[in-house]
Amino acid sequence: MTQDEVRAKVHQFIRKNFLFDEKTPLADDQSLLGSGVVDSTGILELIAFLEETCRVKFEDSELVADNFDSIDKIAAFIMAKLSREKV
Amino acid sequence: MAHSVEGRFPFLDSDVMEFCNGLPPLYKLAGLNEKFILKRASKGRVPESIIHRPKQPYRAPDAVSFAEKGAPAYVEEVLSEGALRDAGLFDVGAARGLYEKCRKRAGDAGNELVFSNTDNMGLVGLLSTQLLHREFIRGDGSAPGGKIEYKTLIDRVQFQQLQGTA
Known part of the structure; x- marks a missing residue:
């Protein structure tokens, strides 16, 4: 999976699972928590989705807001994690 | 202490x-x-x-009670596509999306029935608004048990004060 593919999948999931519509603006660099699109329990839904879709397992220490606060950050974090695991 | x-x-x-x-x-x-x-x-x-912080909504009861098996029949009724379209207050697709998500999460076996606060408040807000529309815009405000009677409740302290002033 490329970083663009991860970004697109996450974008689509957030729209479908938290916004429920096609109209509400959703930028890849916007703060998901700050803009209220995803709340603290919503983050858990997002993490469950990422673990299933990207076949990754997060350590507790990785579950910090900074890794998940925007679609761009999530995609970059997943790619870094996947490349570390390959080595 | x-x-x-x-x-x-x-x-x-x-x-x-x-x-x-x-x-x-x-x-x-x-x-x-x-x-x-x-x-x-x-x-x-x-x-x-x-x-100037916006209010944090809390609407009771927990939305799980409206999404799980055995939820009252009126929930599906007022959140149906037709009823949502008739009220014209919400984006029908988005409202249905939220309701379906909550129903799915409530129905998933092994799920701990945790709705995010946003979804929880959203569903109860949606449902109460649709019920208000049904009762007072489309209906005449009469509850299933008959017309609502409005009462003024006075507690004992107030009652004594009122008697004192009378």
């Missing part, structure tokens, strides 16, 4: 209560500006971001 935590709530102080009871309603609710006098009094003492 050596081994316990005691909660003392300043807004429940009897002098504060008495003072507030004597205030004109406008001081407490100026238009839609709630806690008006409290906000004025807090200016300079509490950060502006807290004074």
Whole structure:
């Protein structure tokens, strides 16, 4: 999976699972928590989705807001994690 | 009190209560500006971001009770595509999306029935608005058990005070 593919999948999931519509603006660099699109329990839904879709397992220490606060950050974090695991 | 935590709530102080009871309603609710006098009094003492913070909604009961198996039949009724379209207040696709998501999460075996706060408040807000529309815009306000009777409730203390003034 490329970083663009991860970004697109996450974008689509957030729209479908938290916004429920096609109209509400959703930028890849916007703060998901700050803009209220995803709340603290919503983050858990997002993490469950990422673990299933990207076949990754997060350590507790990785579950910090900074890794998940925007679609761009999530995609970059997943790619870094996947490349570390390959080595 | 050596081994316990005691909660003392300043807004429940009897002098504060008495003072507030004597205030004109406008001081407490100026238009839609709630806690008006409290906000004025807090200016300079509490950060502006807290004074002007939007209210955090809490709507009871928990939305799970409207999404799980055995939920009342009226839920599906007022949240149906037709009823949502008829009221015309919500984006039908988005409203259905939220309702379907909650139903799915409530139905998933092994799920701990945790709805995010946003979804939880969203579903209860959606449902109450649709019910209000059904009862008072489309209907005549008569509840299933008959027409609602409005009552004025007076407690014993108030009653004694009223008798004293009569």
